[in-house]
Amino acid sequence: MGFFNRLKESLTKTRQGLVEKIENLIIGRQAIDESLFDELEEVLIGADVGVETALELMETLRRQVKERKIKDPEQLKPLLQDLIQDILSTGERSLNRGGPPTVILVVGVNGVGKTTTIGKLAHYFKSRGERVLLGAADTFRAAAIDQLEIWGRRVGVDVIKHKEGSDPAAVAYDALQAARARKMDMLIIDTAGRLHTKSNLMDELKKIRRVLGRELPGAPHEVLLVLDATTGQNAISQACLFGEATGVTGIVLTKLDGTAKGGVIIGIRQILDIPVKFIGIGEGVEDLRPFNPQEFVAALFEK
Amino acid sequence: MFEGLAEKLQETFRKLKSKGRLTEADVDEAMKEVRRALLAADVNFQVVKSFVARVKERAVGQDVLSSLTPAQQVIKIVRDELAGLMGGTQSKLNLAPKPPTVVMMVGLHGAGKTTTAAKLANLMRKQGRRPMLVAGDVYRPAAIKQLQVLGEQLGIPVFSMGDRHTPVDIARAAVEHAVKQGRDLVIIDTAGRLEINEEMMAELETLKAAVRPHEILLVVDAMTGQVAVNIAETFNKRLGLDGVVLTKLDGDTRGGAALSIKAVTGCPIKFVGVGEKLDALEPFHPDRMADRILGMGDVLTLIEKA
Ligand SMILES: Nc1nc2c(ncn2[C@@H]2O[C@H](COP(=O)(O)OP(=O)(O)OP(=O)(O)O)[C@@H](O)[C@H]2O)c(=O)[nH]1
Ligand SMILES: Nc1nc2c(ncn2[C@@H]2O[C@H](COP(=O)(O)OP(=O)(O)OP(=O)(O)O)[C@@H](O)[C@H]2O)c(=O)[nH]1
Ligand SMILES: [Mg+2]
Ligand SMILES: [Mg+2]
Numbered sequence: 001m002g003f004f005n006r007l008k009e010s011l012t013k014t015r016q017g018l019v020e021k022i023e024n025l026i027i028g029r030q031a032i033d034e035s036l037f038d039e040l041e042e043v044l045i046g047a048d049v050g051v052e053t054a055l056e057l058m059e060t061l062r063r064q065v066k067e068r069k070i071k072d073p074e075q076l077k078p079l080l081q082d083l084i085q086d087i088l089s090t091g092e093r094s095l096n097r098g099g100p101p102t103v104i105l106v107v108g109v110n111g112v113g114k115t116t117t118i119g120k121l122a123h124y125f126k127s128r129g130e131r132v133l134l135g136a137a138d139t140f141r142a143a144a145i146d147q148l149e150i151w152g153r154r155v156g157v158d159v160i161k162h163k164e165g166s167d168p169a170a171v172a173y174d175a176l177q178a179a180r181a182r183k184m185d186m187l188i189i190d191t192a193g194r195l196h197t198k199s200n201l202m203d204e205l206k207k208i209r210r211v212l213g214r215e216l217p218g219a220p221h222e223v224l225l226v227l228d229a230t231t232g233q234n235a236i237s238q239a240c241l242f243g244e245a246t247g248v249t250g251i252v253l254t255k256l257d258g259t260a261k262g263g264v265i266i267g268i269r270q271i272l273d274i275p276v277k278f279i280g281i282g283e284g285v286e287d288l289r290p291f292n293p294q295e296f297v298a299a300l301f302e303k
Numbered sequence: 304m305f306e307g308l309a310e311k312l313q314e315t316f317r318k319l320k321s322k323g324r325l326t327e328a329d330v331d332e333a334m335k336e337v338r339r340a341l342l343a344a345d346v347n348f349q350v351v352k353s354f355v356a357r358v359k360e361r362a363v364g365q366d367v368l369s370s371l372t373p374a375q376q377v378i379k380i381v382r383d384e385l386a387g388l389m390g391g392t393q394s395k396l397n398l399a400p401k402p403p404t405v406v407m408m409v410g411l412h413g414a415g416k417t418t419t420a421a422k423l424a425n426l427m428r429k430q431g432r433r434p435m436l437v438a439g440d441v442y443r444p445a446a447i448k449q450l451q452v453l454g455e456q457l458g459i460p461v462f463s464m465g466d467r468h469t470p471v472d473i474a475r476a477a478v479e480h481a482v483k484q485g486r487d488l489v490i491i492d493t494a495g496r497l498e499i500n501e502e503m504m505a506e507l508e509t510l511k512a513a514v515r516p517h518e519i520l521l522v523v524d525a526m527t528g529q530v531a532v533n534i535a536e537t538f539n540k541r542l543g544l545d546g547v548v549l550t551k552l553d554g555d556t557r558g559g560a561a562l563s564i565k566a567v568t569g570c571p572i573k574f575v576g577v578g579e580k581l582d583a584l585e586p587f588h589p590d591r592m593a594d595r596i597l598g599m600g601d602v603l604t605l606i607e608k609a
Contacts, residue, residue: 046348046529050343051342111412113412143449197554232345234526235528255412258497259498259533
């Protein structure tokens with residue numbers, strides 16, 4: 001199955017939820033009126049877009065309808081599609097490179113899919129001919145190191161690790177040394193899940209950052225924040241606080257194969273200047289893709 | 304990030320009061336704030352809709368509008384309705400009349416099932432039970448090891464048969480083993496799964512039929528958004544849930560998912576997870592949750608002033 005079809009399939013639920021509701025709203029309407037806007041707003045909120053963002057989108061839509069003297073309800077859908085695509089299209093979505101090695105630090109709250117995403121990322125880059133090394137800097141969660149090692153074996157890349165309970169910054173340091181010694185193109189570092197509100201744990205991430213930057217100026221070149229598409233408005237708080245503490249350069253949105261609509265990325269994109277770089281659509285090695293807003297929105301809106 | 308609902312309502316009413324008498328339309332205006340607060344807390348929009356309608360009815364029907372403190376009165380109604388919806392009293396685990404009690408943890412990926420299984424074993428042991436954990440997730444890399452490490456930390460036995468057997472076979476053998484070992488509580492960890500994954504959901508049904516658990520607990524991440532409703536509804540339809548555990552409440556999420564789940568399934572929330580440590584599991588308090596969803600830390604003092 002081609003990528004586009006796979007993405008489409010994985011977004012079927014989203015499409016059913018959001019697009020079909022919008023279509024149902026529009027079909028049979030003679031005119032664009034306030035109740036139609038209200039209902040559209042509701043559909044967006046139901047997709048986790050958030051109240052503020054939904055209101056803003058509706059306001060822009062209202063303005064456009066007025067300015068362009070649009071009468072036909074049918075035209076609302078492509079308008080909204082364009083609006084959302086514009087929001088998601090801003091920013092540089094390709095990976096920042098540096099080093100070698102390019103150092104990627106993966107952060108996020110508990111259970112969002114960091115370790116799994118690293119397994120998939122390693123596979124993605126390895127299959128493009130890059131030499132990849134992983135660093136097991138989640139020394140806290142039970143069996144987190146074992147989990148990353150299983151992914152490493154599955155994908156065929158090495159993992160640098162210490163004992164459970166050791167200093168994550170020391171693991172990051174060793175991993176970077178090893179990556180340089182072994183002439184790796186890329187080093188991806190796993191970190192323990194942590195809530196963005198816990199400042200001591202956020203300081204730990206800052207320390208990892210500092211250690212990496214001291215050893216290799218410019219590192220980490222990419223700090224990826226993993227967000228679970230099932231998450232509601234709290235994702236915005238996560239993006240803000242992880243962004244402040246660790247200088248997030250990109251978002252990976254996982255679990256888009258479920259019923260979650262992931263609409264919160266529209267809100268995040270509206271508020272913060274952090275592009276979505278990859279999406280996760282399953283638990284397998286192949287289930288990660290670079291984020292392509294065109295495809296994403298097209299798959300979202302296409303029948 | 305969130306302005307408190309209480310302050311917002313106060314302000315709304317202050318503005319309105321300068322106009323003199325309050326009308327039904329004024330209450331509508333205030334209800335918009337309530338709606339926004341609930342939606343910002345991730346309460347499902349359909350649940351919000353019916354909730355707001357109900358509160359509005361009560362607010363208009365009473366002498367709220369002519370009172371001296373309409374804002375407080377409305378807040379009180381909102382809070383009471385919400386606390387009522389969350390379930391008035393605290394619910395406990397169903398215990399088997401003839402041990403062992405069998406508990407099954409289910410839920411989406413990464414919700415906190417494995418950690419909660421260990422926390423629950425720890426909590427119940429403090430209450431005099433003899434728990435045993437069962438490694439029933441044969442899919443996720445290192446899931447078994449994770450449970451074993453947690454069991455070891457607690458000194459609670461973990462039953463495992465590796466990942467070459469089906470979860471159903473493992474669970475069946477585990478219950479037999481528990482009986483022999485005189486364990487009176489068996490907690491089965493299962494793999495994370497999407498509620499739309501037919502095969503994986505059918506597996507849970509088979510598991511249920513095989514071990515007849517006394518308690519099926521749905522573990523839900525408190526940060527879950529609008530889909531909390533679909534998830535809880537589907538799990539409930541397929542399995543008949545006995546309770547819900549809301550995890551990761553130690554952050555700044557308002558946890559509106561709790562209200563959505565309660566409203567659509569009627570299933571009681573029994574515990575909340577408030578940290579990664581193995582003692583961070585607490586009984587659920589409906590009234591505290593209501594205040595949290597509304598973003599009203601100071602709500603009690605406000606109402607007292609009313
Ligand atoms: N359906 C689905 N499941 C996913 C996806 N990404 C990860 N998962 C699952 O989500 C669960 C949690 O993934 P992990 O990679 O362990 O998450 P984590 O962020 O490393 O978790 P902690 O280290 O405990 O904070 C696992 O069961 C994964 O298989 C995805 O895109 N889709
Ligand atoms: N802060 C916080 N973290 C929690 C809580 N409960 C669980 N976690 C963390 O959430 C992450 C996922 O927990 P798990 O127990 O592995 O979740 P799971 O549902 O078993 O995940 P899968 O088996 O992959 O589906 C881990 O990092 C846990 O430490 C909680 O109440 N608060
Ligand atoms: Mg991890
Ligand atoms: Mg688990």
